[in-house]
Amino acid sequence: MKEGSVVKISGPTVVARDLEGASLYEVVRVGGERLVGEVIRIRGGLATIQVYEETTGLGLGEPVIATGEPLVVELGPGLLGQTFDGIQRPLSALALLSGDFIRRGIAHPALDREKRWDFEPLVRVGDEIDEGRILGAIQETAHLTHRVLAPPGVSGKVVEVKGGKVTVTDDVIVLDDGRRLSPLQRWPVRRRRPFKRRLTPALPFLTGQRVLDCFFPIAVGGAAIIPGGFGTGKTVLEQTLAKFAAADVIVYVGCGERGNEMTEVLTEFPRLVDPRTGTPLMDRTVLVVNTSNMPVAAREASIYTGITIAEYFRDMGHQVALMADSTSRWAEALREISSRLEEMPGEEGFPTYLATRLGTFYERAGRVIPLSGEGEGAVTIVGAVSPPGGDFSEPVTQASLRVSGAFWALSTDLAYRRHFPAIDWVQSFTLYAERLQDWFNEEVGEEWIALREEAMRLLQKERELQEIVQLVGLDAVQDQERVLIESARLIREGFLRQSAFHEVDASCPPAKALWMLRLILHYSQRAALALGDGVSLKAVLAAGLDERLLRLGEVSPGEIEAVGAALMTEIDETLKALART
Numbered sequence: 001m002k003e004g005s006v007v008k009i010s011g012p013t014v015v016a017r018d019l020e021g022a023s024l025y026e027v028v029r030v031g032g033e034r035l036v037g038e039v040i041r042i043r044g045g046l047a048t049i050q051v052y053e054e055t056t057g058l059g060l061g062e063p064v065i066a067t068g069e070p071l072v073v074e075l076g077p078g079l080l081g082q083t084f085d086g087i088q089r090p091l092s093a094l095a096l097l098s099g100d101f102i103r104r105g106i107a108h109p110a111l112d113r114e115k116r117w118d119f120e121p122l123v124r125v126g127d128e129i130d131e132g133r134i135l136g137a138i139q140e141t142a143h144l145t146h147r148v149l150a151p152p153g154v155s156g157k158v159v160e161v162k163g164g165k166v167t168v169t170d171d172v173i174v175l176d177d178g179r180r181l182s183p184l185q186r187w188p189v190r191r192r193r194p195f196k197r198r199l200t201p202a203l204p205f206l207t208g209q210r211v212l213d214c215f216f217p218i219a220v221g222g223a224a225i226i227p228g229g230f231g232t233g234k235t236v237l238e239q240t241l242a243k244f245a246a247a248d249v250i251v252y253v254g255c256g257e258r259g260n261e262m263t264e265v266l267t268e269f270p271r272l273v274d275p276r277t278g279t280p281l282m283d284r285t286v287l288v289v290n291t292s293n294m295p296v297a298a299r300e301a302s303i304y305t306g307i308t309i310a311e312y313f314r315d316m317g318h319q320v321a322l323m324a325d326s327t328s329r330w331a332e333a334l335r336e337i338s339s340r341l342e343e344m345p346g347e348e349g350f351p352t353y354l355a356t357r358l359g360t361f362y363e364r365a366g367r368v369i370p371l372s373g374e375g376e377g378a379v380t381i382v383g384a385v386s387p388p389g390g391d392f393s394e395p396v397t398q399a400s401l402r403v404s405g406a407f408w409a410l411s412t413d414l415a416y417r418r419h420f421p422a423i424d425w426v427q428s429f430t431l432y433a434e435r436l437q438d439w440f441n442e443e444v445g446e447e448w449i450a451l452r453e454e455a456m457r458l459l460q461k462e463r464e465l466q467e468i469v470q471l472v473g474l475d476a477v478q479d480q481e482r483v484l485i486e487s488a489r490l491i492r493e494g495f496l497r498q499s500a501f502h503e504v505d506a507s508c509p510p511a512k513a514l515w516m517l518r519l520i521l522h523y524s525q526r527a528a529l530a531l532g533d534g535v536s537l538k539a540v541l542a543a544g545l546d547e548r549l550l551r552l553g554e555v556s557p558g559e560i561e562a563v564g565a566a567l568m569t570e571i572d573e574t575l576k577a578l579a580r581t
């Protein structure tokens with residue numbers, strides 16, 4: 001092992017000499033307390049190290065030891081339900097070791113070494129195996145089968161197989177070249193895990209949020225960003241997606257948000273129940289958290305730790321969603337580190353490679369055939385962005401925009417009016433909609449696309465009319481146009497608005513969303529016809545049908561068809577009756 005010594009300390013950045021031979025991105029242990037750090041620059045015989053822990057108290061001349069390894073994560077059974085810090089130290093185990101706060105220099109393996117798992121081998125002695133091959137299965141939770149995979153780059157002939165109760169480090173497979181494989185494997189976080197082939201994004205990533213699934217859907221394996229000013233609902237939306245989105249595994253990266261916000265996640269998540277399975281939500285969740293009081297370097301590492309864990313479950317053939325809140329805090333960590341390195345700053349002090357880094361992160365999203373060639377897996381990424389002052393022209397929003405496929409812009413104005421989720425339907429967009437059309441046509445209903453377009457057209461029309469109304473007053477618009485304004489209101493308040501805190505409304509399957517749109521647009525059309533038949537606008541509005549339409553969100557998905565069909569008839573009859581009187 002190479003040993004150097006500390007010659008300079010500047011916050012989380014430390015310079016060491018005599019570390020010749022250490023390579024870029026190699027992990028080192030710094031000082032008597034053996035703080036974990038990573039070499040981020042080598043120049044003129046000096047190695048610059050970013051330290052993942054508090055460096056107060058560290059002194060010049062203290063030793064620095066190179067480990068010969070890059071920053072890696074441990075992958076294997078036992079990841080689910082865990083809460084890790086940015087460099088994958090388990091927070092619960094650490095809390096036990098060092099009290100409430102993480103003591104420095106603590107080394108604790110990410111995966112439990114004692115726990116025994118039931119390993120069911122799926123290869124036999126004599127089998128030729130290739131990289132990515134499924135070697136066996138472990139029922140990690142009631143609903144998730146953990147597939148033990150041959151690590152990338154590993155192949156050979158199986159000469160020994162051990163099934164039954166094993167720990168993560170027990171050898172379960174031995175190959176003819178003497179290689180021993182256990183359920184645990186490691187992977188360097190900064191490198192994307194390989195797969196066989198990318199698949200086109202043709203399936204929707206259903207979020208349960210009407211405004212997203214209907215207006216701005218993304219594909220399984222796609223990437224979306226949620227830019228939004230202070231308090232516009234980024235965290236609530238990310239957490240709502242973590243609860244309801246259709247995924248087998250959720251990796252939630254809480255990156256440098258305010259301390260209390262992460263505490264909420266840590267206390268709330270373990271209490272939640274997965275609405276799809278009725279089992280604890282944590283059973284399908286891995287939390288990677290860094291609060292703003294943890295060192296910036298660990299924050300920088302956390303999104304790589306998160307995405308690597310996500311890719312690992314993808315490689316087993318699972319659907320994974322990664323939520324990152326907020327990527328702006330990550331970018332700020334990058335900026336801080338860059339400035340300590342005295343690099344040439346780019347826009348607003350962010351390093352010039354900000355866009356490249358964001359690109360390599362979002363590129364790790366995808367729907368793929370794994371190395372095993374069996375089944376398919378996906379990583380979908382949803383990253384929150386917190387532009388200062390809610391100004392979307394700032395560098396992090398702009399750079400993220402270019403490397404993601406959907407822009408779910410949160411509007412300060414909507415949030416202020418308590419229209420949640422505050423997705424701005426004018427500014428938001430998705431590049432996936434066209435590719436997903438076939439799926440919605442076939443699986444939800446052929447009217448889906450037409451209704452979606454009609455709803456958007458109404459909202460657009462409403463905007464134009466509102467401008468006129470603002471200029472000359474409501475009296476200046478004709479009754480037919482007022483029906484249109486009224487219909488747009490129903491779409492906004494009855495369809496796009498959705499309460500994250502209402503038991504039923506919090507998540508909405510597309511079949512229910514379809515009924516809601518169908519009813520609102522049917523009403524709109526019939527009301528217009530009634531006016532044509534001489535019914536007064538006042539009489540149409542007084543019929544009170546709008547009240548019913550506004551509460552459709554609260555109708556349970558199981559009842560929507562019956563309730564919807566009845567309401568459809570009622571709309572027809574009520575308006576027809578008005579025309580007769």
Ligand SMILES: Nc1ncnc2c1ncn2[C@@H]1O[C@H](COP(=O)(O)OP(=O)(O)OP(=O)(O)O)[C@@H](O)[C@H]1O
Binds near residue numbers: 236499
């Ligand atoms: N979908 C929702 N339904 C109901 N209320 C919501 C919803 N989303 C946000 N809110 C309200 O807005 C508040 C702020 O939301 P949130 O904390 O998610 O904002 P944020 O954008 O993450 O803020 P910050 O910029 O501070 O991180 C919430 O506490 C809640 O009262």
Ligand SMILES: [Mg+2]
Binds near residue numbers: 236
């Ligand atoms: Mg937040």
